[in-house]
Amino acid sequence: MASESHAHSVRGTWVTIRPRWGRFSYRFDKRVPLVALGIVIFTLVTLVVSISYGEYDIPPLEVVRTIFNVNQDHADYANYRLVVHTFRLPRITLAFLVGMTLAVSGAIMQGITRNPLADPYLLGVSGGASLAAVTVIVWLRITTAGLLPWAAFAGALITAGAIYGLAWKRGSSTPIRLILIGIALESVIGAVTTVMLLFGNINDVQQAYVWLTGSVYGRNWEHVQVLGAWLIVFMPMATLMGRELNTMGLGDDAAKGLGQRVERQRGLLMVVSVALAAGAVAVAGTIGFVGLVAPHVTRRLVGPSHEGLLPVSALFGGALLVLADLIGRWAIAPSELPVGVVTAMIGAPYFIYLLYRNRNR
């Protein structure tokens, strides 16, 4: 990955924001605003299409008017309002937020471990959340929605904390120790989860499978609010730490030489990444692929500098999940594919195309 980033930075041209007041500077590739705008437009179009499509079709124009509540004199307004504001808009908004969250979390994780295989779940977030969720669904057999997100959230944070703690020795947790201990602890947790899935009631197990795949089915504004609040705290933090990630990408020694307090920054970034992933997992289950792939694709689009990479991969991840959700609802209608299945189904071919196009890099 390191060699790749050098190749980019030579060619890139930059926009730098450095106001006279304060010690603040923010530098990003000049492709960033354009790409971001493109993704936003794409997302908005997909959002409208997605809301208009369903068992109860709504014309796209009416969708827009219903969102802004300007068609109250329309004959079907009551229905429109119910379908748009209560059913479809919240789940689609949630899909977007979850995609954002996972993408940023993955980009940070790849940055701090300098490992292209890293994803938001590297530190045991998915393992811990899965174990907690499967315990709730299969073992405790509690089906009311209230407990599940909190259990998953707690499971994710506890596991990540345990991995970080176990990797901690003499004032540091090196990436390699984190990775090895992560592998080990995840295996144990995975093993316990497997046992529950093996011996549980098959109906519960199937329900657990849907959760494990990740889904935004039936989510409401409450989920959006909770994750939204979470994002407002951690997303700006992540973006502002982009330059620290750039420095860290040079390697621990170089980063220290440049005056970075590597250990502290890495710990902080890890907290941000894990917190983001845990939030996403709590509301939507362990959706795979987005957090791994969105940063890679975005790096191709806007280069490797994290100040641009983090916000753009957030948008890309969100867009991917909105599109995946639409396809999941459409593909085998009236039944529905969980969004976690679709992310890989549509994301993978695109990524393979990218791999092909960049085969000589």
Place this chain on the structure above:
Amino acid sequence: MSVQTKVVSRNTTRILGSRSLLLPGLVVGVVVLVGGVLWSITLGAADITPDTVYAALFNFDSTSFQHLIIQTVRLPRVLTGVIVGASLAVAGAIMQGLTRNPLADSGILGINSGASFAVVMGVFLLGNPPLSLYAILAFIGAGLASGLVYMLGAMGRGGATPLKLTLAGVILSAFISSFTTAILIGDQETLDKIRFWTAGSLAGRDMALLTQTAPYMLAGLAGAFFISRQITTISLGEDVAKGLGQQTGWVKVLAAVVVVMLAGGAVSLAGPIGFVGLVVPHVVRFMVGVDYRWVVPYSAVLGGILVTVADVGARVIIRPQELPVGVVMAIVGAPFFIWLARWKVKR
């Protein structure tokens, strides 16, 4: 990425510090393995004395019930465990060397996802295929998926670079798995039939199944040993290997073929068993360093021991029911591995 495996080698001291300890260490390993195999055969629903085990192996009496159990049930099972463990560990070691990524195992080549998809499709379409058909489907699925991954990863100039290979593998695995998941979520009956297979198990594996698959895996093990020097070189980095005059393209193709034979055979015999392929190579490197001429045989022996012991646990812990061997392996092996990682990784 390459930094990380190097970090392991640079910042750890080998447990078997002196080269003169390597061969005796391996011999000890083999003795432990054989002992473990015999111990495993004595344990089960009916405990059988070591004398009887010895008699059944070398002095087979077809009228003895215990001899029959040993020859038709326990021996095939324990041998399957040994070869599966050895194969997965060696395949994992090669993949970690080839991609220079400590998170890699044979799963990176799409072997598990390909096999799982083929088997799930088989069960979904055919209803109730026999175990031998599971094996064939798994092997075909594993072979096709890994071929595809390799082709994708090897496109373009520079061939199969670690980054391209790793990405191609992860992407394609995720792609294939998404279809598997779609089937399992949609069809409860298939999920119910398949959930034991997907956890990985050695239960009910007979001699016919073993003799059908073992030759490929033994050939794979021999091949792994044969190319171990080249893997050592390539694990230092592609540029280094080329600088030393190695034809890296060929080595990588050969290595991939070996991995498919090993891990494809293993998944067809026992389903997608995790942990051993990922963790054993790390443990071995802590012991013997990064010379693959030693990493390969040590991985084979240690992988065999781990699966054999874990399978005893799998059969005994919740008698008369069974736990999946991968589960026992993780629960027993992980604490040890965590301790090892804390102790050995200095920086």
